[in-house]
Amino acid sequence: MARSRDALDDPGRAEAFSDGVFAIAITLIVLEIGVPHVESDQSLWSALGKQWPSYAAYVVSFLVIGIVWANHHTLFSYIARVDRTLLFLNLLILLTVALIPWPTSLVADYLDTGGSQAKVAVAVYSMVNVAMAATFSLFWWYVVRRAPHLLHDDVDRAAASASLHRFSLGLLVYPLTVLLAFVVPIATMAVHGVIAVYYAFNQLSIPRSGAAPAEETA
Amino acid sequence: MARSRDALDDPGRAEAFSDGVFAIAITLIVLEIGVPHVESDQSLWSALGKQWPSYAAYVVSFLVIGIVWANHHTLFSYIARVDRTLLFLNLLILLTVALIPWPTSLVADYLDTGGSQAKVAVAVYSMVNVAMAATFSLFWWYVVRRAPHLLHDDVDRAAASASLHRFSLGLLVYPLTVLLAFVVPIATMAVHGVIAVYYAFNQLSIPRSGAAPAEETA
Amino acid sequence: MARSRDALDDPGRAEAFSDGVFAIAITLIVLEIGVPHVESDQSLWSALGKQWPSYAAYVVSFLVIGIVWANHHTLFSYIARVDRTLLFLNLLILLTVALIPWPTSLVADYLDTGGSQAKVAVAVYSMVNVAMAATFSLFWWYVVRRAPHLLHDDVDRAAASASLHRFSLGLLVYPLTVLLAFVVPIATMAVHGVIAVYYAFNQLSIPRSGAAPAEETA
Amino acid sequence: MARSRDALDDPGRAEAFSDGVFAIAITLIVLEIGVPHVESDQSLWSALGKQWPSYAAYVVSFLVIGIVWANHHTLFSYIARVDRTLLFLNLLILLTVALIPWPTSLVADYLDTGGSQAKVAVAVYSMVNVAMAATFSLFWWYVVRRAPHLLHDDVDRAAASASLHRFSLGLLVYPLTVLLAFVVPIATMAVHGVIAVYYAFNQLSIPRSGAAPAEETA
Numbered sequence: 085m086a087r088s089r090d091a092l093d094d095p096g097r098a099e100a101f102s103d104g105v106f107a108i109a110i111t112l113i114v115l116e117i118g119v120p121h122v123e124s125d126q127s128l129w130s131a132l133g134k135q136w137p138s139y140a141a142y143v144v145s146f147l148v149i150g151i152v153w154a155n156h157h158t159l160f161s162y163i164a165r166v167d168r169t170l171l172f173l174n175l176l177i178l179l180t181v182a183l184i185p186w187p188t189s190l191v192a193d194y195l196d197t198g199g200s201q202a203k204v205a206v207a208v209y210s211m212v213n214v215a216m217a218a219t220f221s222l223f224w225w226y227v228v229r230r231a232p233h234l235l236h237d238d239v240d241r242a243a244a245s246a247s248l249h250r251f252s253l254g255l256l257v258y259p260l261t262v263l264l265a266f267v268v269p270i271a272t273m274a275v276h277g278v279i280a281v282y283y284a285f286n287q288l289s290i291p292r293s294g295a296a297p298a299e300e301t302a
Numbered sequence: 303m304a305r306s307r308d309a310l311d312d313p314g315r316a317e318a319f320s321d322g323v324f325a326i327a328i329t330l331i332v333l334e335i336g337v338p339h340v341e342s343d344q345s346l347w348s349a350l351g352k353q354w355p356s357y358a359a360y361v362v363s364f365l366v367i368g369i370v371w372a373n374h375h376t377l378f379s380y381i382a383r384v385d386r387t388l389l390f391l392n393l394l395i396l397l398t399v400a401l402i403p404w405p406t407s408l409v410a411d412y413l414d415t416g417g418s419q420a421k422v423a424v425a426v427y428s429m430v431n432v433a434m435a436a437t438f439s440l441f442w443w444y445v446v447r448r449a450p451h452l453l454h455d456d457v458d459r460a461a462a463s464a465s466l467h468r469f470s471l472g473l474l475v476y477p478l479t480v481l482l483a484f485v486v487p488i489a490t491m492a493v494h495g496v497i498a499v500y501y502a503f504n505q506l507s508i509p510r511s512g513a514a515p516a517e518e519t520a
Numbered sequence: 521m522a523r524s525r526d527a528l529d530d531p532g533r534a535e536a537f538s539d540g541v542f543a544i545a546i547t548l549i550v551l552e553i554g555v556p557h558v559e560s561d562q563s564l565w566s567a568l569g570k571q572w573p574s575y576a577a578y579v580v581s582f583l584v585i586g587i588v589w590a591n592h593h594t595l596f597s598y599i600a601r602v603d604r605t606l607l608f609l610n611l612l613i614l615l616t617v618a619l620i621p622w623p624t625s626l627v628a629d630y631l632d633t634g635g636s637q638a639k640v641a642v643a644v645y646s647m648v649n650v651a652m653a654a655t656f657s658l659f660w661w662y663v664v665r666r667a668p669h670l671l672h673d674d675v676d677r678a679a680a681s682a683s684l685h686r687f688s689l690g691l692l693v694y695p696l697t698v699l700l701a702f703v704v705p706i707a708t709m710a711v712h713g714v715i716a717v718y719y720a721f722n723q724l725s726i727p728r729s730g731a732a733p734a735e736e737t738a
Numbered sequence: 739m740a741r742s743r744d745a746l747d748d749p750g751r752a753e754a755f756s757d758g759v760f761a762i763a764i765t766l767i768v769l770e771i772g773v774p775h776v777e778s779d780q781s782l783w784s785a786l787g788k789q790w791p792s793y794a795a796y797v798v799s800f801l802v803i804g805i806v807w808a809n810h811h812t813l814f815s816y817i818a819r820v821d822r823t824l825l826f827l828n829l830l831i832l833l834t835v836a837l838i839p840w841p842t843s844l845v846a847d848y849l850d851t852g853g854s855q856a857k858v859a860v861a862v863y864s865m866v867n868v869a870m871a872a873t874f875s876l877f878w879w880y881v882v883r884r885a886p887h888l889l890h891d892d893v894d895r896a897a898a899s900a901s902l903h904r905f906s907l908g909l910l911v912y913p914l915t916v917l918l919a920f921v922v923p924i925a926t927m928a929v930h931g932v933i934a935v936y937y938a939f940n941q942l943s944i945p946r947s948g949a950a951p952a953e954e955t956a
Contacts, residue, residue: 097321097375103533108542110618111548112329117622118631119629128630150611172502175368182328186335193337194346195687204346227452284608315757315811322761330765390938393804400764404771411773422782492956539751543758546836547766553840555847587828593751623866659909721825
């Protein structure tokens with residue numbers, strides 16, 4: 085009756101692999117914070133201070149990836165088994181997550197240029213977030229509309245289906261940050277940070293039947 | 303009866319280690335996408351657009367590693383225990399997988415050069431894929447022909463043995479991409495992407511006896 | 521009764537994700553040790569010797585992250601379930617841990633400059649350690665004072681609450697290393713190493729009721 | 739009776755953390771293989787060929803870390819619980835393992851210089867291997883001589899203690915590669931590869947009582 089841990093439809097290894105990608109992407113972004121080169125008569129404090137876009141980009145991207153990880157965790161908590169389509173859609177999510185160190189570097193390099201380059205950099209940053217939101221929506225749409233048998237038995241099907249609207253909301257909000265980037269690029273980065281923190285405390289929650297508090301987990 | 307989790311022939315830790323290598327390799331390829339350096343009067347959009355080979359190489363390599371991970375997962379799902387030879391052959395697979403960020407960088411740098419250099423870069427990319435396919439074939443050949451006792455008891459031995467032909471097919475197809483690289487390098491990269499997506503939905507499947515659907519996995 | 525491995529309040533995945541970030545951060549610091557470029561008539565030994573700040577920074581940061589990982593492990597061993605606030609506070613801990621490769625590079629580049637730059641570099645290094653200690657204290661304060669129901673049932677509540685004082689002690693000691701950096705920067709790095717080793721053998725320990733020795737762990 | 743997964747003396751999390759460090763270190767070494775920069779009228783093949791020390795260093799270090807991982811796995815399979823000293827000694831092992839990408843880069847840069855620099859580079863590479871062997875010996879010495887209660891009950895204490903001689907042998911062989919580096923640096927790198935492959939098929943094996951073959955692992 086009990087199948088091996090390696091069963092093809094077990095979400096465990098897909099989740100562990102995803103966790104690895106999230107953990108690596110979130111840790112790689114530190115590489116964009118460079119060490120300034122100053123001459124022996126120059127102030128290192130001053131040179132470090134000029135790097136503020138790097139620190140800002142690091143904090144925002146760290147929060148974004150961290151909270152996206154938590155959301156990914158939440159989605160997988162509703163999933164009892166995976167099929168090949170779902171594995172592929174999960175791979176598309178990871179493709180956008182693993183990309184984030186790149187727009188982070190872009191923002192770190194151009195946020196303080198003042199001109200159109202800062203706007204372009206932040207717009208690209210926002211576009212990667214749009215792509216990430218889109219892959220998440222596609223993933224969840226597939227589960228609740230096309231393959232609800234992949235959900236745990238105790239997950240309320242109707243509520244799961246209804247939760248898609250919340251994702252659609254995200255698909256409206258994120259494109260706005262692309263537009264906002266062309267108006268106030270620095271503030272747009274702050275908005276990304278705020279959205280991340282908001283999602284940290286307002287994650288997707290779907291009613292489950294008969295789940296008792298767990299003391300021990302295997 | 304139950305042995306400790308750390309039993310020497312337990313495939314679990316080998317699989318977890320492999321997953322780590324796959325997750326890191328797939329996340330490291332983003333490092334090849336550089337941030338263009340433009341003067342304050344130059345267009346960042348334009349500079350970003352010129353980097354298209356980097357984006358293409360990123361997407362293709364991400365799909366390749368992601369699908370190879372899924373195939374690796376599938377192969378291990380048939381394996382109940384490992385011996386030292388298998389651990390070593392698995393290490394050879396990982397050696398080729400972890401190498402992929404390098405030909406990816408090579409392609410990113412030379413794909414738009416037009417001349418023979420693009421051809422060489424894509425040919426090297428294809429050769430690494432050949433090496434990866436070869437190590438996978440060697441691994442699977444060893445399991446089904448030399449050490450079938452490593453398979454789960456419910457795996458159909460005859461079907462497992464027959465599945466080797468499919469791998470042999472891969473060993474015919476991949477070398478063709480090396481040749482194709484010298485004719486149409488850019489299209490060859492697209493072919494690598496298409497092969498990856500094809501394998502995503504057509505993974506190796508071997509009949510197993512008496513496996514019931516699993517609701518919960520430990 | 522038994523819930524799935526993916527239960528939302530299960531600390532397991534948060535812990536695994538944290539472990540990933542710790543493991544990656546600790547392994548990334550090696551990237552700051554550069555390979556010196558010497559002409560064919562120059563001594564490689566001599567050039568390698570001049571890189572001593574890189575080796576020192578590597579060893580100290582490796583010990584710091586390694587012992588912080590062990591402390592994180594210890595804290596989580598008292599926690600039976602997580603809520604969203606705790607996940608967020610854990611993310612703040614990881615934000616400071618994943619940052620460490622950066623001040624490590626800074627120290628590696630400036631520790632042997634002798635002047636004020638070495639002091640600034642080590643002061644920044646110490647400040648990141650202060651931030652790390654602060655996020656740990658915030659995390660533990662939240663658990664024992666605001667959400668003690670997240671603790672395992674066998675953990676002594678009074679002892680857990682009292683353990684906060686020890687964390688407060690850390691918040692007094694680490695800021696002193698910032699000041700010390702302006703006096704004896706090199707010795708301050710040694711102090712960071714000594715503090716790490718001290719904590720390796722004097723981790724937080726809270727009485728638990730009725731815990732029998734475990735032979736096998738799942 | 740059953741304790742939580744997070745028990746302080748559970749080797750599981752230490753092992754998982756170690757696996758992460760091994761997996762990251764083994765995947766990071768690919769970063770030392772650079773992409774050659776050639777003008778549009780130069781041969782990319784030729785430039786790639788000149789990078790042979792990078793490929794050689796990659797393969798040897800990949801095998802070294804991979805087999806060291808397997809040995810680490812084997813050692814931990816005998817360990818039922820860990821104490822703080824063991825966690826610290828394990829950290830020292832990881833410190834030397836995570837360092838390997840650096841001497842690998844050093845060898846990649848200097849192996850083809852012909853003169854004394856190649857000898858120095860390979861000697862440093864060998865010295866890091868000596869350090870790694872020393873930390874492994876220290877770890878195992880502590881377990882079998884000072885803290886045998888950390889071993890699984892079914893492990894033959896006498897055989898475990900006797901196995902230390904094999905480690906002592908390693909401590910004789912590795913220093914010889916430091917000396918050999920000054921005579922034939924390139925051949926010394928080959929020797930490192932051969933030693934790794936030898937250990938792949940001749941790992942430490944200690945008799946255990948009453949262990950039945952395991953079909954399924956949790």
